[in-house]
Amino acid sequence: MFLEVQSIVKSFGQEQVVKDLTFALDAKKTLSILGKSGCGKTTMLKTIGGLVAPDSGCILLKGEDITHKKPEKRNIVYLYQEDLLFPHLNAFENIAFGLRLKKISDSTIKEQVRHMLNSLELEDQSQKMPNQLSGGQRQRVSFGRAIITNPSLLLLDEPFGSLDAGTRQRMQGLFKKLAEEFHITSLFVTHDLKEAVLMGDEIGFMQTGNLKVYTDTNDFISDPETGVRDEIEFWGGLQRERG
Ligand SMILES: Nc1ncnc2c1ncn2[C@@H]1O[C@H](COP(=O)(O)OP(=O)(O)OP(=O)(O)O)[C@@H](O)[C@H]1O
Numbered sequence: 001m002f003l004e005v006q007s008i009v010k011s012f013g014q015e016q017v018v019k020d021l022t023f024a025l026d027a028k029k030t031l032s033i034l035g036k037s038g039c040g041k042t043t044m045l046k047t048i049g050g051l052v053a054p055d056s057g058c059i060l061l062k063g064e065d066i067t068h069k070k071p072e073k074r075n076i077v078y079l080y081q082e083d084l085l086f087p088h089l090n091a092f093e094n095i096a097f098g099l100r101l102k103k104i105s106d107s108t109i110k111e112q113v114r115h116m117l118n119s120l121e122l123e124d125q126s127q128k129m130p131n132q133l134s135g136g137q138r139q140r141v142s143f144g145r146a147i148i149t150n151p152s153l154l155l156l157d158e159p160f161g162s163l164d165a166g167t168r169q170r171m172q173g174l175f176k177k178l179a180e181e182f183h184i185t186s187l188f189v190t191h192d193l194k195e196a197v198l199m200g201d202e203i204g205f206m207q208t209g210n211l212k213v214y215t216d217t218n219d220f221i222s223d224p225e226t227g228v229r230d231e232i233e234f235w236g237g238l239q240r241e242r243g
Helices: 041-049 091-101 108-119 135-147 163-183 194-199 217-222 228-241
Strands: 003-012 014-027 031-037 057-060 076-080 155-158 186-189 202-207 210-214
Touching: 003 041, 014 041, 014 057, 014 210, 031 041, 031 194, 041 076, 041 155, 041 186, 076 135, 091 108, 091 135, 108 135, 108 163, 135 163, 163 194, 194 217, 194 228, 202 217, 210 217, 217 228
Parallel strands: 031 186, 031 202, 076 155, 155 186
Antiparallel strands: 003 014, 003 057, 202 210
16 A cells, blocks of 8 residues: 555543544545544644654555654645745746755756646746735645645645635646646545545545545445435435425
């Protein structure tokens, strides 16, 4: 398996936030993760990204034990809702940033960033500064900046949470396209049931520090615990009521 998380436990003081977290994910797959506020989703992502140290358990990435590796050595990118761009760099340079650190030649950087801007449908926005971009455009630049360095794993923490419904829908489609084109493996935390079903090859449901993974989306939809049935019944009921 590409990612293996084995028996991770994490407490803050008396509060055990992550309890015996165990799951695995294949390369080029997206695992959506749902769960109530405060159930430990962000803590789980941060543990995998190396920003929070687990009390016990281990994390294997491509067979290598990365549990105690520094975050910058893991080749994992953690992206969250209000991910900040560098305010003094335009869209092009924000995306180019990681490549410039790697001392890649100017012509290669230009070619790769141009290609990324095209994939992100941002070819006309490359010279704009972050404060001149819309929320959805800024989020796309954040994705570009993350993906261009070719990370092994993307950790997405409610990445579209601050966007309006229409922009969110377009971003979901775009992410699917990017995931395919750039062979992305990701964990995608969301509060939105529909988004979880749309984005995930598999769906994880987190409850009180445990993660139950449904490798078949249909099993997730038909499990009464996940809330999908209630949702379907709600809309069905409303439709019947209104004739
Ligand atoms: N650094 C910390 N110190 C103490 N408690 C923390 C810390 N980080 C998180 N917690 C607690 O751990 C629990 C889980 O938090 P976490 O942010 O992982 O939840 P979440 O599922 O991502 O929530 P949300 O959906 O609201 O973002 C919460 O009760 C939170 O208060």
